[in-house]
Amino acid sequence: MKSILKRYFFNFAINPFTYILVSAFGIFISLGFFVGQQFFLGAGSTDLHSFFSAFPPACILFLPGLISISSNVKKDFTLKSVFIFLPEFLSVFLLCCFAIFLSGLVPVCVSFFGDIEISQVIIGFIGILFYFAAAVSFVIFIFSIIKSAGASFVVSAFFLAIINSVHNIPLYFNPPEFLSAIIKFISFAWRFDSFSKGIFSISDFLFFASCAVFFYVLAFFIKEHKKGNKSVYLKKLKRAFLFSFLLFTIVNENLNFKIDFTSSKNFSVSKCSKKVLSQVEDPVSISYYLSPKLKSLYPQVKDVTDFLQSYAVESKQVSVEIINPSKENIAKKLSEIGIRGYPIRTSSADSASITNVYSAIKIDYLGKSETIPFVLNISRLEFDLTRKIKSLIEEKENPVQVVCASSFANGYSLAFQYLEAEGFSVIQTSLPSEKNSSVDISFDELSDIPLIIFGSDKFTKTDCKILEKFILNGGKVFIASQPYSIDFEDNWFVKQNESNQLFERLMFTFGIYFKQTLTCDISNLRITMTSNSDVNGNKKSAHTEYINYPLWISLRAQENALSGLSLFWPCAFDIDNEVAEIERLKTTPLLFTSNRSWQIPRTENFITNPFAVPKSAESEEEYSTFAVCASTTKENEKNPSLILFADQYAFSDSLLSYNSNSILDVDSRSLDFLCNGIFMLNGEDELLSLKTKTTFNTTLYKISNENIRNAAIKTLFTTCVLPIFINLTIGFVFFLKRRRFNK
Template sequence: MNKLMFRFLYRISHSFPSYIAHGIFISYIALQWFIGQRFFTVSGNTDLHRFFAAFPFAFILYVPLLVSSARIKKQWSFPYSTFEISVSAILSVFCVCLAATFLTMTVPFAICIFGNVEWSQFFCGYLGIILFSFCAVSFSFLVFTLIENTAAAFVTSAICLLACNSIHNIPLYADTGILVSFLIKSISFAWNFDAFAKGILSLKQLIYFLLASVFFIFLTVVKVEGLKGNCNESFRKITRLFLVTFVLLCSACSFINIKIDLTHSRKFSITEYSKKIISNISEPVSITYYLSSSLKNLYPQVKDVSDYLETFSSASDEISFRIVNPSNQDLQKKLEDYGINGQPIRTNSVSSSTVTNVYSAVVIDYLGMTETIPFVLSAATLEFDLAQKINSLIEEKKPLVQIVCANSLSVENDYSYLFPYLKSLGYIPFVSELPSKASVQNKSFSEFTEVPLIVLGCENFTREDTKILEEFLLDGGRAFVATQPYSVNLKDDWSVSQSNNQLYFARMLFTFGIYFKSTMTADISNFRITMVSDSNTNGNAADKKTEYLNYSLWPVLRPQTFAPDGMTTFWPCAFDVDNEVAEMENFYAVPMLATSTAAWQMDKTDGKFITSPFACPAAPEGMEQKGQFNIGAVVAKRDNADDIRLIVFGDQYAFSTPMIAYSSSEAMDFRSLEYLGNSLLLLDGKKELLELKNKATFNHSLYKISETEFPDAVRKTFLVCLLLPMVLIISTGFYFSWRRRILLNEKVDCK
């Protein structure tokens, strides 16, 4: 059998088309990832799901071409059994396929230059490729056995593989019924491979590929034996026994549902919390995903959204799911009635740049009630959104949250992202007033003792307001306080001012063990701001100049428990935690958010804080206090850790519209709002929802490479992932050609 394998391998190694196939296959995998999946753009990430999803379609032409290259005339007349010949040919092609697949590993290793790779997903994905490729080779070999004409066999095999890799999409766009949908997915190679591509080790799919491969080999043997006229009674009995056994194994396999989600955050699995909510569904729930076809090309990650929605809906017979392309005006008008508007996406071509409105929205219907997810591009927090929205439909109520804006800004104009974000969390937000400004129409926050409170700034708090807030907290109220004991003029020169009201408010927090420092917090880990000038020192017009400055007073926090992606802060004030004082009121404070260890405290100079980006020191210059500092803390009752009364965050500007806009690039930076959401859920006692919200916390961003290093890293990536495999393939081709020439010369010499 080894001699047979070498014979087939020799045939493939001396086939020029096979080398072309290797080059195209490897190039397609690399280019599909880096270009097709827009890896080098703002939407790029290191999640390997879409990388592995390209393999089934790459195999459509690659595998039939390899099988045709291995074909030998009169191979069935070799002095071996039909089974040995079939297995040898299949294993030979499979080994060559594995060698080419091995060269594609340069892509995941190159990705490591830009960010983190989930190695469990890497292992699972390549295991799936091994199983898929063996099955595809077995199937293609069967087709080439059934059809003698090589060209016809190639075309037929490619068409069949294309159908097997695409047919599973039919139930998403047409109502096929449960039975037909099951049968369609059963014959789809790509659908069964997708679990491995996501990082899920599925025993059912593993057995599926093994059984399918054995079945194709068996059909090949039956076909050849029939052509040879060897179908005697004994052979027919063995055939019937095999078919009965195969059917029984397939039936048994359908009941196996052992899956291990190997992804870092188990992001493709449904949590017990969601299952508990789903179990409470008593009437049909309809989930409709409105997805613009153009968005699939711009943001390939939306495929994960549809995949997870399908997984979620399969958890209950009461949940139905469908995908709709809102391409006509009637559907778009319907979405507008739901409060869903198209999002403008800019697309660039060689000659023009256009803005297109696209949709990626989820609408959930239950008993005539509707909940929506207006825009979703990834599955990162999708389970959280689905769980809390379905739960609100079942319970027919939503929680409230009140907001007091006690600085010179306004919620409507300067915190414009706050209301939409809180609504997306499932809350109904409303603005309440300070007691000193309350009226019949605008009630004081103290009247809503059961509703959690968000406080933004403290300069407008009178002493009486501060006392009422303290009583509110001591009597069982809950508040998230975002403030510094000073104010920054956002709309002018960033100058800092401080009032007695702010100092008194800061002293009130002593009750809860929070001691604000009298300094500003700076950090080596900070935001790089862009300063543009189009005039000279005299104020006259000049050529535009751009300068990039590392602004130490805008510390960038590293990922931590309640800010899993980190966040940018703006002129924050650090504080100390003293539980000896907090214990006097039976409270206990715990730090929850901190700077890097390279932070320091900046004192006033001549009675003022220096905030100018050009004058602000980029590093500590003298005897400043250095180290890691708290800028966030949670305060709970000492005898009941779940009774959280207060969360303090030393930054009132992180949620403001101008600061979010300034710190954002092509994509909006809402990490500060995510921290607020995490804090609110913690304050509201919704720990299960909080865990669900932060379920997918693996950092898939391209954070390892700076903007200046990026172009050089891209060039090196293409060299490693494209040029290196091509050099190896060409070198291998020349080597076998050289070896063949030597052997031919030796034969000539012998004659």
């Protein structure tokens, strides 16, 4: 066997097409990930799902090409018929392992841009090994049927293309249920999907392993048939094998055992959910309205179905039903309860149309119901399920009161809407000094309800005293404010009135001392400025400039903001816990700027002009990390009484809507942090942990925008050029060895 394997490897080593195929395979994988998803152009993500998704299409020509090369080896060796294809299988499979090894340079390079999920890498590569075992066996089977190597190449590539893309068929027409089941059964790419997310699926693992054996044995039967072997023993062996494989397949398809290797156990039910489900005493019905077309467009909905079924297993009182909305003709009823279809474009050979699809969940309990209007993946699924079930069984609302103490004209209506969408019942209250002016209730009248305050422009001395007493007596407060205000609608001048100063002094009680500066950071947002004049004020044709604005900070991913968030003209602060301890308090920073941030001192006025503000500190000594958010906790208590967020503009309508193509998605994270703050104040840490459970930082935070171009060149060289160099080196070594051997 050893000498036969050497013959195969020597055949591969002396054939230049081997190196071309391996190099092309690696380039396809690398460019598919880095160029296909615009990794270096702002859309990059360290999630390696699209990296692993490139392997199945890459093998369509790669494997038939390798088998074509191996078919040149004369099979004149003496082996039992059942082992005749084993050397070819092993040699091709090991060459595939080498190609996979070279592709491993991609996740290595990605790790220099941001964090990668190690379990996703390990399980993904394990899955692709089993995938290749099945695919290699399948191609060998095709080559054993057809005598011509060229025809075998075309036929095997054609069938590989089918089994790697057949799951997309429902995009173009709505097949019957039995046909959909067949399509998913034969799709290799669909079955590989779970491995690419860090889930080890026993059913899919056994499927690939059994396929590798099945097609190998079929190739053996074909070989015996061509030899004219018509023995009774062989016929019985065929029947027994086919019956055993069919029985094994039926049993395997009913297995749904998966091992979640992700670091946060994203696909497993947590202890918090199990605790809530253990309190359910009456039946809870979960209805999942899922359109069949969506299954192929977004394979992630398969995870939703699997998780719902796993969730229901945790309680005998919980049941799950998967409903096809079009089949049941209940679109109108769904619309009445706030569930509407999501429009997607579908096309065929002659036409294109817009179809409404559904992926919504309705939870029923004792005549009451809650809904999740649209869900595509499990990123927040467990959090939403558990929170809504908890709300139903406890019959408790989640009230929060909001005070707008800012003179900011555009207000905070988007923040109100976001809070309500997150399940909070918003009550608008006022400062005690403003009671009866527009709102009848001041915040101190609702001492048991957590309080959110935006801005500090309207504080009076009395308001500050009442707010301090409110907090010290057990009230829960989230304050978003700088100790000044910015004229955002006009010239961006910074002002500080008496109210701002009163607020600043109030924070002294909690050991928080605002700096008399503005905070800048190298990590910032790029703004769009349009002008029709030059620097001297002379009119010229309108032009647009894109400017990195250091006063609009982009906080990088960190413990309390896993996806980062944005701040606008923030004012950092120092913390003195010796002062806080006077009131038996302890203040802890929650959010920080990067280590390349600095302070702009106040002269006559702060420089806020985007064209004039310094783009960096004057010296390296001025760079540092600064706290921009903190929590204050009472002695012997776990949860904070106060959260100070040193920016009121991150939650305002104008800044949330500014340049919505790029900033809206970033700044919605500040609203998400606001909701997280309410959970912290309410002591709902377990529920908050569910919300952040599947949040994994996939941003390219390790590389700055200035260095992205150089990093891109190095990355593409490492993942595309370096594998070619390695292949050429190996080929040159074998060329020299062959030359010496010939001499």
